[in-house]
Amino acid sequence: MKPDKLRVLVAEDSPTARRLLVEILRADPAFEVVGEARDGVEALELTRRLRPHLVTMDIQMPNMDGLEATRRIMTEVPTPVVVVSTLVERDIQTSMAALRAGALAVLQKLVGPQAPDFEVEARRLRDTVKAMAEVKVIRHWPTREDSPTPRPSTVQPRRVRPAVLAIAASTGGPAALHRILSQLPATFPLPILVVQHIALGFAKGLATWLDSVCPLEVKVAEEGEALRPGVVYIAPDDRHLGVRADRRVAVSNAAPVGGFRPSGTWLYRSVTQAFGSAMAAAVLTGMGQDGLDGLREVHEAGGWVLAQDEATSVIYGMPGVAVAAGVTDEVLALEDFPRRFRELAGLEAGGA
Structure with missing residues (x-):
C-alpha cells in the first residue's frame, strides 16, 4: 500500500511565484498540491475546507496578509x-x-x-516542508493580557540558588522565548544564556526582536564578555555558546555536537562545569534530542532541570526525551516558566 501523499496548500498572490512554488x-x-490561494x-477558507497537511504562506498579500x-x-x-517570502532576508522583524x-x-x-543555487534551495524547501508537515501543532488561542492561572509544580528543594539560567x-x-522573557x-538578577536552533543569518534578528519586545536586554553573545544580571545572551550563528572557567561568555567554533x-x-x-549546582537549565519545545547529554550532567551536578510539557510544546522532542530519561526536576506549561524563573531567582516565594 502506497503511503499517503503530503497534501500542501500554497498561498501566494503572485501568479509567477505561485506557479514556481507549485512546480518545486x-x-x-511525495507532495500533492491540493489548493492555491491568492x-x-x-x-484561511481553503485550509478550513481542504484540511491540508501543511500551508506555505507568503507574507505580503492583499485582503489579509500572511501574518x-x-x-x-x-x-x-x-x-x-x-x-x-521575500521578506525573510530583508525584514527579520517580520520573520x-x-x-x-x-x-x-x-x-x-x-x-x-x-539562480545558481536553485536546486539546492528547492531541495531545502521540500525537506523543510516534509519535516514540518509531520509536526503536531497546537491551537493558538487569541492573545490576552491576562495569563492562565499558574499550575503548581512539584518542587524538589535544593540548598543552592541558581546563579545563571541556560535555555x-x-x-x-x-x-x-518571547512568552517567557517578556514576563x-x-x-x-540572573544572566540567561540561550541556544535557539534557527536558520543561518537569523541569530542577530532574533536577538534584536526579543530585545525590542522584552524588558530584559537581549543581545548576541560575544567571546569573553562578562555575564551580567538581567541580560540574555543568544548563541551566534553557527557557534556554540557556553561559559569559560572564569565565568565569562565562551563562543566556540568547535565541531557540532x-x-x-x-x-x-x-x-x-x-555552564555546569563553571557553576556546578548553582544553575538552572530549561529545555523548551523542539525536534530531536539535542541537550539530553548536557542535561544529564546538570542533573548529576545537582543543578535544576526544567522541561516544557507536551501540551504546550509545538514539538515534544527535546523536552520529551529529557523527561523520559528521568533527568528533569519539573515539567511546566509554557505559561508557568516566567513565574518559576522569578521564584528561582529569589524574586517570589517558592524558590530554591
Whole structure:
C-alpha cells in the first residue's frame, strides 16, 4: 500500500511565484498540491475546507496578509504553516512575527531556476516542508493580557540558588522565548544564556526582536564578555555558546555536537562545569534530542532541570526525551516558566 501523499496548500498572490512554488513541490512525488490561494482570506477558507497537511504562506498579500492568515489558521484550524517570502532576508522583524504568529519555519522565496543555487534551495524547501508537515501543532488561542492561572509544580528543594539560567529550544522556540522573557522584569538578577536552533543569518534578528519586545536586554553573545544580571545572551550563528572557567561568555567554533552548532548539550555542559549546582537549565519545545547529554550532567551536578510539557510544546522532542530519561526536576506549561524563573531567582516565594 502506497503511503499517503503530503497534501500542501500554497498561498501566494503572485501568479509567477505561485506557479514556481507549485512546480518545486510537484517535482517530488511525495507532495500533492491540493489548493492555491491568492490572498490570506482564500488561504484561511481553503485550509478550513481542504484540511491540508501543511500551508506555505507568503507574507505580503492583499485582503489579509500572511501574518493575520497564519494567526487565524492557528486559532481556527491548527495546521502547520511554513512562511515562504521575500521578506525573510530583508525584514527579520517580520520573520520573527511570523514565528510568533504560529509559523513553524520561515524560508526565503526562490527567484527561479536561473539562480545558481536553485536546486539546492528547492531541495531545502521540500525537506523543510516534509519535516514540518509531520509536526503536531497546537491551537493558538487569541492573545490576552491576562495569563492562565499558574499550575503548581512539584518542587524538589535544593540548598543552592541558581546563579545563571541556560535555555535551549528548537522548533517553536522563538515564540516560547518571547512568552517567557517578556514576563521577566528588567531587574531580573540572573544572566540567561540561550541556544535557539534557527536558520543561518537569523541569530542577530532574533536577538534584536526579543530585545525590542522584552524588558530584559537581549543581545548576541560575544567571546569573553562578562555575564551580567538581567541580560540574555543568544548563541551566534553557527557557534556554540557556553561559559569559560572564569565565568565569562565562551563562543566556540568547535565541531557540532550531535549535528548541532550551537548545541544545547554544549551549553548545559559548559555552564555546569563553571557553576556546578548553582544553575538552572530549561529545555523548551523542539525536534530531536539535542541537550539530553548536557542535561544529564546538570542533573548529576545537582543543578535544576526544567522541561516544557507536551501540551504546550509545538514539538515534544527535546523536552520529551529529557523527561523520559528521568533527568528533569519539573515539567511546566509554557505559561508557568516566567513565574518559576522569578521564584528561582529569589524574586517570589517558592524558590530554591
